[in-house]
Amino acid sequence: MQGKSMETKKRTLRDFTSKPEFSSLLILLVMFALTAILQKNFFEIKSIMRNINAFAPLILVTMGQAVVIISGGIDLSSGTALSLLTCVLTSIMKKNDPITGLYGIIVAFIVALLIGLINGFGIGYLRIPPVISTFATSFIWLGIALFLRPTPGGESVSWFGVFYNFDTLKDISGFFGTLSGFLPPSLLLIIIGCILWYVISKTKTGRYIYAVGGNSESAYESGINTAKTQMVACMINSIFIFLAALFFVGQTGSGDARMGDPLTLRSIAAAVVGGIALSGGRGNVYFALVGALILSFVNKIIFFANIPYAYQTLVGGAIVIVAIAGSQAYISYSTKTKEIKIG
Amino acid sequence: MNILEAKNIKKNFGGVAALSGASLTCREGRITGLLGANGSGKSTLSKIIAGVYAPDDGEITYLGKKIHYKNPHEAKQQGIGMVYQNLSLVPELTVWQNIVLGDERNAGYFLDDKNARERTTDIVHKLLPTLDIEKKVFELTPSEMQVVEIAKAVSRKPKLLILDEPTAALEKVQVTSLFNMMKELASSGVAIIFTSHRLWEVVEICHDLTIFRNGRNVGSMDFDKDEKDVKKIIFYITGSQSETSIAKTCAETCGETRLSIKNLSLGTILRNISFDLKKGEILGVGGLAGQGQQELMLALAGNFPKIGCDARIDGKPIKLTKPSKAIRNGIVLVPGDRETEGLFSKHSVFSNLIFSKIGVDKKIFIIPHRKLKKECEQIVDILALKAASLDAPVSTLSGGNQQKVVIGKWLGLEIKVLLLSDPAKGIDIGAKADLYSYIVNQVRSTGMSVVLYASDTKELIEYCDRLLIMYEGSIVATLGTEEITEENIIRASMHVEKE
Numbered sequence: 113m114q115g116k117s118m119e120t121k122k123r124t125l126r127d128f129t130s131k132p133e134f135s136s137l138l139i140l141l142v143m144f145a146l147t148a149i150l151q152k153n154f155f156e157i158k159s160i161m162r163n164i165n166a167f168a169p170l171i172l173v174t175m176g177q178a179v180v181i182i183s184g185g186i187d188l189s190s191g192t193a194l195s196l197l198t199c200v201l202t203s204i205m206k207k208n209d210p211i212t213g214l215y216g217i218i219v220a221f222i223v224a225l226l227i228g229l230i231n232g233f234g235i236g237y238l239r240i241p242p243v244i245s246t247f248a249t250s251f252i253w254l255g256i257a258l259f260l261r262p263t264p265g266g267e268s269v270s271w272f273g274v275f276y277n278f279d280t281l282k283d284i285s286g287f288f289g290t291l292s293g294f295l296p297p298s299l300l301l302i303i304i305g306c307i308l309w310y311v312i313s314k315t316k317t318g319r320y321i322y323a324v325g326g327n328s329e330s331a332y333e334s335g336i337n338t339a340k341t342q343m344v345a346c347m348i349n350s351i352f353i354f355l356a357a358l359f360f361v362g363q364t365g366s367g368d369a370r371m372g373d374p375l376t377l378r379s380i381a382a383a384v385v386g387g388i389a390l391s392g393g394r395g396n397v398y399f400a401l402v403g404a405l406i407l408s409f410v411n412k413i414i415f416f417a418n419i420p421y422a423y424q425t426l427v428g429g430a431i432v433i434v435a436i437a438g439s440q441a442y443i444s445y446s447t448k449t450k451e452i453k454i455g
Numbered sequence: 456m457n458i459l460e461a462k463n464i465k466k467n468f469g470g471v472a473a474l475s476g477a478s479l480t481c482r483e484g485r486i487t488g489l490l491g492a493n494g495s496g497k498s499t500l501s502k503i504i505a506g507v508y509a510p511d512d513g514e515i516t517y518l519g520k521k522i523h524y525k526n527p528h529e530a531k532q533q534g535i536g537m538v539y540q541n542l543s544l545v546p547e548l549t550v551w552q553n554i555v556l557g558d559e560r561n562a563g564y565f566l567d568d569k570n571a572r573e574r575t576t577d578i579v580h581k582l583l584p585t586l587d588i589e590k591k592v593f594e595l596t597p598s599e600m601q602v603v604e605i606a607k608a609v610s611r612k613p614k615l616l617i618l619d620e621p622t623a624a625l626e627k628v629q630v631t632s633l634f635n636m637m638k639e640l641a642s643s644g645v646a647i648i649f650t651s652h653r654l655w656e657v658v659e660i661c662h663d664l665t666i667f668r669n670g671r672n673v674g675s676m677d678f679d680k681d682e683k684d685v686k687k688i689i690f691y692i693t694g695s696q697s698e699t700s701i702a703k704t705c706a707e708t709c710g711e712t713r714l715s716i717k718n719l720s721l722g723t724i725l726r727n728i729s730f731d732l733k734k735g736e737i738l739g740v741g742g743l744a745g746q747g748q749q750e751l752m753l754a755l756a757g758n759f760p761k762i763g764c765d766a767r768i769d770g771k772p773i774k775l776t777k778p779s780k781a782i783r784n785g786i787v788l789v790p791g792d793r794e795t796e797g798l799f800s801k802h803s804v805f806s807n808l809i810f811s812k813i814g815v816d817k818k819i820f821i822i823p824h825r826k827l828k829k830e831c832e833q834i835v836d837i838l839a840l841k842a843a844s845l846d847a848p849v850s851t852l853s854g855g856n857q858q859k860v861v862i863g864k865w866l867g868l869e870i871k872v873l874l875l876s877d878p879a880k881g882i883d884i885g886a887k888a889d890l891y892s893y894i895v896n897q898v899r900s901t902g903m904s905v906v907l908y909a910s911d912t913k914e915l916i917e918y919c920d921r922l923l924i925m926y927e928g929s930i931v932a933t934l935g936t937e938e939i940t941e942e943n944i945i946r947a948s949m950h951v952e953k954e
Contacts, residue, residue: 314565314566315561315564315565315566316559316561316566319548319552319556319559319566322545322547322548323545323548323552323556325547326545326546326547326548327543327544327545327546327547329543330543330544330545330556331545331556331557333527333528333543334543334556334557334558335528335531335532335557335558336556336557393545393546393547394547
């Protein structure tokens with residue numbers, strides 16, 4: 113028995129470095145170091161908090177996106193779904209009536225689940241290719257969001273700021289007051305998301321999401337309800353989007369039908385950088401977080417490197433391509449010794 | 456006690472009878488062997504019992520009740536487990552996750568992974584103690600995957616276990632432990648159906664034997680009473696057909712060596728294959744299905760970059776690492792699966808015919824439409840290809856005409872070696888004769904050489920000048936013109952002499 117555990121230990125390091133996730137970690141380290149060099153006050157608590165706040169929405173949306181991609185789908189509607197949820201929240205809340213904040217959260221949560229349900233129904237039960245069905249639903253969410261809020265704005269209860277900054281609670285409670293000094297609520301939201309996925313990954317649902325994405329025929333053959341699994345994956349995704357929406361409304365106090373748009377494709381790119389295979393079944397949701405961090409750091413680097421504004425977008429795109437190509441090359445290098453397979 | 460009784464099962468696939476009145480009985484605690492040549496209906500019957508196909512006629516009684524399963528899942532729940540030839544595992548999950556997939560148990564709200572690992576270890580330990588159950592399935596070798604597949608079926612505690620060619624992918628040691636497990640299962644009361652192309656395995660492990668030919672029972676044996684007589688079994692499998700021999704006209708036209716292959720190897724799929732192909736010769740490749748014949752054809756056409764081989768064409772050394780290299784040297788392939796490998800089935804006849812021509816010629820920049828159109832019209836004439844027009848999509852053509860398009864796309868190039876991988880699969884008799892007579896004519900008149908693999912032994916007997924018999928990736932026999940008879944082929948294919 114002892115010999116066996118030795119053997120397992122020996123293998124661990126090599127296994128770890130040969131994992132696709134390992135390359136994402138390396139890239140993250142490089143990005144982290146670069147940002148730390150370029151941004152002078154990088155290690156000050158205030159700027160760490162500011163960075164976490166700036167990164168939070170992409171991290172949350174990417175984690176949800178990762179769940180859908182692992183289940184064999186893709187969500188092109190996550191940005192507009194986020195916009196829609198901010199519009200729903202700000203339409204229900206009344207500025208001077210604190211209880212409406214609670215109503216808003218409940219209604220928005222239900223709407224979020226419905227969004228996931230509809231996306232998942234299209235992918236799982238109607239068998240519409242995910243790219244098409246979520247592209248179509250993205251216009252539905254946008255349409256409803258524009259109906260609710262044709263121009264950015266709306267009302268928010270004052271305590272909603274708690275999702276952005278605990279400062280709002282300073283007067284009420286001493287405990288939260290001290291928290292506000294170093295813990296941004298956005299980090300709490302991310303932790304909630306991680307716990308959520310941790311719990312799910314310990315259940316049948318979590319296992320089935322990987323099975324369906326990896327080989328849906330054998331999953332079906334093994335008695336798994338593949339359509340239901342894909343639908344549940346979409347609903348988990350919308351819970352992550354819901355968390356991001358809370359943060360946004362907390363930050364801005366308003367709703368905007370177009371604010372989530374850029375997040376859709378960024379979240380897909382971030383998931384891929386984090387080692388999630390677009391073919392499904394492979395990847396680690398926590399590493400989606402790493403991917404999102406990498407993409408966010410890229411933005412920071414460009415900002416602090418004094419690159420002329422006109423070139424910022426170009427350089428950002430190029431760095432992402434290099435990062436993805438680098439990690440792909442690393443993966444194919446580390447699996448090079450694998451035996452040839454005959455299709 | 457009879458666990459399963461299948462009576463008079465009939466099944467047609469698109470007008471072709473796969474089973475015409477097959478019967479099978481499985482008894483508690485006994486291993487029943489299913490034997491028969493390619494296409495005799497062994498797999499079809501297994502799949503009908505496991506609920507994959509529904510029978511057209513006949514009845515199946517399982518545990519005293521008549522059954523009509525709609526899908527394999529239903530059969531599985533009733534205790535009928537089947538190990539498939541083509542694997543049904545999820546590559547991204549670990550070994551133990553695959554084995555318990557769909558049968559997970561909870562401890563409280565969460566999955567009971569400890570229990571799952573224990574269940575897995577128990578079974579895997581018996582089959583392959585060295586297998587690491589934490590490995591992901593895509594990291595395993597094919598034989599390890601097969602073991603996982605078997606373990607998955609066994610873990611559901613079936614009352615009837617169907618093993619369809621489970622040993623084909625296994626190594627010798629693994630076969631021994633599989634047999635030990637089968638014996639153990641049988642002594643605990645499980646009924647097992649076992650098919651294998653290795654005759655001696657079947658004789659060794661089985662208690663009963665049922666032999667099929669052309670979808671019908673031709674014999675059965677009970678080794679409690681009957682002797683283990685291999686000759687008698689082979690007689691059942693081949694039948695007492697009279698030998699068909701066709702006069703061959705080759706001999707004198709066969710000239711010097713055209714293609715010489717030495718020590719061709721590809722993993723465990725092709726082992727050390729060497730042969731010479733003469734000018735104007737039709738060389739057959741035969742044997743039981745799936746012994747590496749199709750892979751050999753693909754390898755010769757340059758589809759495997761990692762191939763190890765010493766190849767010469769007309770004495771000139773060549774590399775077979777890319778299809779384009781093979782084509783430039785005049786080696787072209789008519790693949791077995793024309794739908795996926797040979798054709799763009801939604802494109803027109805015209806565009807299918809020209810791809811190979813414009814692909815090889817590096818000088819072409821703008822496609823010379825009019826010139827190609829004329830060439831294609833000629834090809835259509837030569838092959839007597841029946842299509843509404845050159846612009847008709849290939850998918851609208853009949854199977855035989857589709858196959859002509861696959862051959863036609865190589866015409867106009869200088870073909871030295873034509874590789875035919877089961878060219879007559881799924882085309883009707885008239886078209887088949889047409890196709891072969893065209894090929895034979897070409898061979899006789901131009902000195903082109905042909906390597907022919909056909910799943911139908913009769914085609915090999917009829918057209919081949921020489922026949923290589925493959926078994927588990929190597930060539931085990933070479934039959935000369937006079938030796939090519941059905942009996943010789945089957946005898947060599949079964950490789951009885953081995954043990």
